[in-house]
Amino acid sequence: MAAAGLAGLALAGAAAGGLASRAGTVASAGARPDRWHAVTILCAPQDVGSPGAWPQPVAELGDRVDVRVVPAPGDRGTELGLRARAGLRPGESPDAADLEDRIRLALRHTRMLLETGEVLQPDRPGTTRTTLTSLPLRLALRRSQTGGRP
Amino acid sequence: MKALTWQGVNRLSVEQVPDPGLLNAQDAIVKVTRTVACGSDLHLLGGYIPFMRAGDVIGHEFLGEVVEVGSEVRTHRVGDRVVVSSFIACGRCWFCRQGLFSACDNGNTNPALTERLWGAAPGGCFGYSHALGGNAGSHAEYVRVPFADVGAFRVPDAVSDERALFASDAAATGWMGADLGGVRPGDVVAVWGAGAVGQMAARAAMLLGAERVVVIDRVPERLALAERHVGCEVLDLTTTSVGAELMEATAGRGVDVAIEAVGMEAHGRGLSAAYDQVKQQLRLQTDRPTAVREAIYNTRKAGTVFVLGVFALAVDKFPLGAVLNKGLTVRGAQMHGQRYIPMLLERMERGELVTEHLATHVLPLDDGPRAYDLFKNKKDGCLRPVLTP
Numbered sequence: 001m002a003a004a005g006l007a008g009l010a011l012a013g014a015a016a017g018g019l020a021s022r023a024g025t026v027a028s029a030g031a032r033p034d035r036w037h038a039v040t041i042l043c044a045p046q047d048v049g050s051p052g053a054w055p056q057p058v059a060e061l062g063d064r065v066d067v068r069v070v071p072a073p074g075d076r077g078t079e080l081g082l083r084a085r086a087g088l089r090p091g092e093s094p095d096a097a098d099l100e101d102r103i104r105l106a107l108r109h110t111r112m113l114l115e116t117g118e119v120l121q122p123d124r125p126g127t128t129r130t131t132l133t134s135l136p137l138r139l140a141l142r143r144s145q146t147g148g149r150p
Numbered sequence: 151m152k153a154l155t156w157q158g159v160n161r162l163s164v165e166q167v168p169d170p171g172l173l174n175a176q177d178a179i180v181k182v183t184r185t186v187a188c189g190s191d192l193h194l195l196g197g198y199i200p201f202m203r204a205g206d207v208i209g210h211e212f213l214g215e216v217v218e219v220g221s222e223v224r225t226h227r228v229g230d231r232v233v234v235s236s237f238i239a240c241g242r243c244w245f246c247r248q249g250l251f252s253a254c255d256n257g258n259t260n261p262a263l264t265e266r267l268w269g270a271a272p273g274g275c276f277g278y279s280h281a282l283g284g285n286a287g288s289h290a291e292y293v294r295v296p297f298a299d300v301g302a303f304r305v306p307d308a309v310s311d312e313r314a315l316f317a318s319d320a321a322a323t324g325w326m327g328a329d330l331g332g333v334r335p336g337d338v339v340a341v342w343g344a345g346a347v348g349q350m351a352a353r354a355a356m357l358l359g360a361e362r363v364v365v366i367d368r369v370p371e372r373l374a375l376a377e378r379h380v381g382c383e384v385l386d387l388t389t390t391s392v393g394a395e396l397m398e399a400t401a402g403r404g405v406d407v408a409i410e411a412v413g414m415e416a417h418g419r420g421l422s423a424a425y426d427q428v429k430q431q432l433r434l435q436t437d438r439p440t441a442v443r444e445a446i447y448n449t450r451k452a453g454t455v456f457v458l459g460v461f462a463l464a465v466d467k468f469p470l471g472a473v474l475n476k477g478l479t480v481r482g483a484q485m486h487g488q489r490y491i492p493m494l495l496e497r498m499e500r501g502e503l504v505t506e507h508l509a510t511h512v513l514p515l516d517d518g519p520r521a522y523d524l525f526k527n528k529k530d531g532c533l534r535p536v537l538t539p
Contacts, residue, residue, distance in 0.1 A: 039255075042244045076244050104262075112256045116240045117222065120296055121173040122259040123286045127155065127165075128203035137201055140263055141280055147262035149269070 033089035036068060037100070038081035039107045041114050045069050045078045048114065055113055057106035064088055064099060082107060101146035108145065152539065153207040153290035154518035159197035162519045167207060170286060170294035175222035178298035180232060184315045185212035185288040186509065186536045187525050188236075189345050190460040193414055194279060195522060198436070199462055201263065201279035209289030209537075210236035210276040211319035213311055216302070217292070225299045231311075232302040233495070234295055235487030236319040238274035238285065241300035252484035257297070258283045267463065272484055289518055291539045303491045309498045315536065316346065316505035317494045323458055323485040324350025325494060327409040328358050330481060331456035335359030338400050340448065342441040343411035344372035344384065346508045346534050347458055351409045352382045353503060360407075362399065366392055368417055371531040379507040387419060396448045404450030412441040413459025422467075429466055439465035446472050446480070457482030511535040 041048060048069050049055055058067060061082070068081035082103045083089070090096040112119045130138070140147075153167045170179055188211050193199050216230040226232065239246050239254035246254050257273030258264070263281045264271040274296070277287015286293060295302055305314040324347050333339055339355040341348045344367035355363045363382040367373050373384040385395050396405055414437035417423060426438035445455050446469050455478055473480055497503040510533040513521045521535035 040244065042242065042247065108261065111243075112240075115242045116176070116256055116297070118174050118176065120240075120256060120259055122284055123170065123294060124173070125168045126205075126284075127153070127167040127207055127286065128205040131158070131204045133158075134203045137203060137280060141260065141284075144260035144262045144280070148265040 031090070033091050033096075034083060034086075036081035036083045037103050037107055038068075038079050039111045040072045040076050040079050041111045042077040043114050045071055048078050048080055048110075055110045057109040057113070058082065061099075061102060061106055065103060080107060080110060101143065104148055105146045151291040152515055153286070154209065154515060154537070155204075156194060156202050156206045156208050157204050160195055162195070162208075162522055164516055164518055165205070167205075167286075167290070170292050172218060172220045173294065174296055175220040176297050176299065177220040178216050178223055178226055178295045178302060179218035180212075180214040180234060180293050180295050180302070181217045182212050182214040182288050182290060182293055182539045184214070184311050184536055184538060185209045185290075186315055186318075186320075186534050187522060188319060188534075189347065190278070190413065191522070192526050193460055193462070195526060196415070198414060199279050199281070201281035203280065206277070206279070206284075207287040207290050208277040209287035210278050211315070212276075212288035212293065213305065213315045213318060214293070216298075219298065223298050226302055226304070230302075231305045233305055233314045233317045233491065234276075234288075234293075234303070235301045235322065235485075235491060236275055236278075237272075237301075237484060237487055238276065238283065238296050239300055239488055240297050241488065246300075246488070249486055249489040250483070251486040251488040260284055275484070289515065289537055289539075291515070300488055303495060306495060306499045309495060310506070312506045312509055312536075313498050313504065314495065316350070316508055317487075317491050317498065319485060319487065320346035320508065320534075321350045321494050321498075321503060321505060322487040322490045323347045324352070324411070325354040325490045326483060326485050327351040327411065327456045327458045328354035328360075328407070329490075330483065331407045331409055331454050332479075333358045333360050333407050336361050337406040338362045338403075339364070339407045339409065340396055340405040340445070341365045341382075341409045341411055342445055343367060343413075343459065344369065344376045345411060346505075348409070348411035349376050349380050349508065350503075350505070351411055351458065352376060353380045355407070355409070356380070356382065357497070357502060364396065364399065364405075369528060371528075372533060375507055375533060379504065392444060393448050400450065404448055404453060406450055406453050408445035408449045408453065408455045409458060410441050410445045410455065411458045414438055414461045416440040416442075416459070418444065425467070435466045436463040437461045437465045439468065443467070443469055446478065449476070449478055452477045452479075454479045454481065458485075508534045509536045513537055515539040
């Protein structure tokens with residue numbers, strides 16, 4: 001148990017490490033505050049929306065974000081990009097990390113809405129109980145929808 | 151309802167948990183009538199997939215009856231007998247449109263975990279940790295099935311529950327290995343692992359026209375089942391030199407397609423296997439790739455190695471030199487069940503694909519912990535225990 005538990009902590013830690021530390025996206029080598037976050041959605045660019053008529057997850061971000069919509073190469077659909085507006089980016093605003101999280105969540109939800117018609121809900125009520133050894137995983141799960149690759 | 155839950159490393163228990171409900175318009179609720187343990191569950195049990203929380207309901211390979219459908223479910227009705235793909239996929243993203251359902255962009259509600267770990271998130275899976283969505287598993291009386299029109303398939307009347315059950319995962323996974331491994335008529339195919347997935351991969355290779363199919367394992371009972379029910383050749387790695395046998399069988403060429411159906415807890419002989427055991431137990435590598443190495447070594451130049459066994463993160467001493475210098479194609483995937491299940495059910499109906507022998511033990515859900523003890527420790531010739539909630 002102990003050995004397997006250690007392995008668990010190590011592997012979960014690998015995933016949790018980046019997720020638990022939001023500042024990591026700013027401090028890591030090559031970080032660029034004006035970098036776009038983006039998803040590729042299997043639909044035509046006009047189906048993604050237009051200024052004033054964005055899908056709800058994007059619209060909810062209001063004027064805090066720049067929006068970019070371009071055709072994806074090949075048959076892959078459309079690239080939807082979001083980034084925090086100047087002045088709200090990492091290093092420029094105390095709420096920047098929170099906005100980055102909301103941007104990632106909005107992109108994922110927008111793709112689900114446009115491709116499947118709804119946002120897939122996680123199973124609930126949960127059946128889990130809290131244990132000490134699951135602490136790294138619990139920390140990681142707090143940002144399991146809003147975190148991700150820088 | 152009752153469900154079999156993971157409580158910690160090597161600890162399972164049957165508990166009362168909340169009934170599932172419809173959470174999306176494309177959901178169905180399925181009353182589980184058959185659910186089977188999978189070898190990959192043993193990685194959860196052993197703590198090798200550290201994304202489990204105490205109380206999680208496990209199980210991902212199942213069959214049952216639709217008892218409730220969401221407002222947007224079009225192809226299923228209450229009362230349908232369905233087998234469900236273990237992987238959850240939307241059917242509409244780019245990956246699903248390519249038939250790569252386990253790579254679905256929309257089936258995993260915890261994508262950030264695996265984005266960090268692997269660079270991108272695969273789809274979701276029932277009962278297979280929070281890394282694959284944290285979905286409740288099928289070792290329960292009821293289970294919620296997201297994207298039910300995409301992932302659930304009506305079972306033809308002529309196909310028994312016992313046979314159709316394995317279309318959910320084992321048969322689909324095995325078929326994928328042979329199909330995406332590029333098995334062609336005349337090929338010599340070797341399959342590492344005589345578990346259910348390995349046997350199904352061997353059967354798929356035969357149906358796709360392979361000239362010879364050899365299954366390799368260390369458990370005599372499993373090899374005997376493969377020989378008797380699949381009709382393939384077998385090799386017991388504990389009593390013979392696998393490499394020498396395969397070289398003799400292929401006149402020095404090596405096998406055209408190697409299918410690895412063992413995974414991260416592989417056993418083997420010699421220094422390589424001992425090295426992997428020690429290194430995994432010391433937590434210096436997460437997975438034991440002994441069978442993968444052997445598959446690469448024994449595949450012919452420009453051949454293909456398909457990895458079906460479940461691996462978590464990283465391995466050591468991966469023979470990249472052999473891959474490069476022999477010009478191999480190495481490929482792997484979680485299973486694209488939605489791509490294969492309709493065809494598999496047709497083959498099951500025609501009697502081309504039989505699976506009943508895989509279910510060596512059938513037990514009530516209450517005996518879930520005992521079922522996994524039989525399975526994990528290979529007691530009483532257990533190949534796959536089926537639970538009947």
